[in-house]
Amino acid sequence: DVVMTQSPLSLPVTLGQPASISCRSSQSLVHSDGGTYLNWFQQRPGQSPRRLIYEVSNRDSGVPDRFGGSGSGTDFTLKISRVEAEDLGIYFCMQGTHWPYTFGQGTKLEIK
């Protein structure tokens, strides 16, 4: 199985400051069809996960443009340009290239 490793697992941030989360996979996430199926999700307490980013860098409808995804191969990053209070929660990556789909451990974004 592909192992997804996130860092950091805890990210204390100051409101208005940037934040960055890394997600690394144990093997390349480039699919034989050429796509790279790396996703980012946000999960607030008591809520279901919300997809933010799909295929590395495509932002979902309604997701603020302060969220951005980048990377390739085995190394991916989620960046928040200026953290707002509503951004607090757990962020996790998920790969959908290889079966079984696998997930990162999750990163808790919290106020410093």
Added chain:
Amino acid sequence: QVQLVQSGAEVKQPGASVKVSCRASGYTFTDYRIDWVRQAPGQRRVWLGWILPNSGEAYYVQPFQGRVTMTRDTSSNTAYMELSRLTSDDTAVYYCARDFMGSYAHWGQGTLLTVSP
């Protein structure tokens, strides 16, 4: 709008079985695969497998093979996940999610399963 609504929380004894439902609305149920994912306390999320609502074909991840059964009822646009021979390690929140292109734009609200004597 697309919605996946799951059944409510369950408390089961070790050795019992549980069946969780996931009712879809807002789209053609048979057009998209439904996956099941769980998250145990303090653990990362784990993929259990999937079902194709149009054919009923299902795929289960190896650790759960023999214990999990995924079915669907197209008349009610509902997918089901049944897990048997429960142990305390099965205590988790179980989610259904609609798969498309290796991603989940839509998730159910989650069903908490507690396995306790």
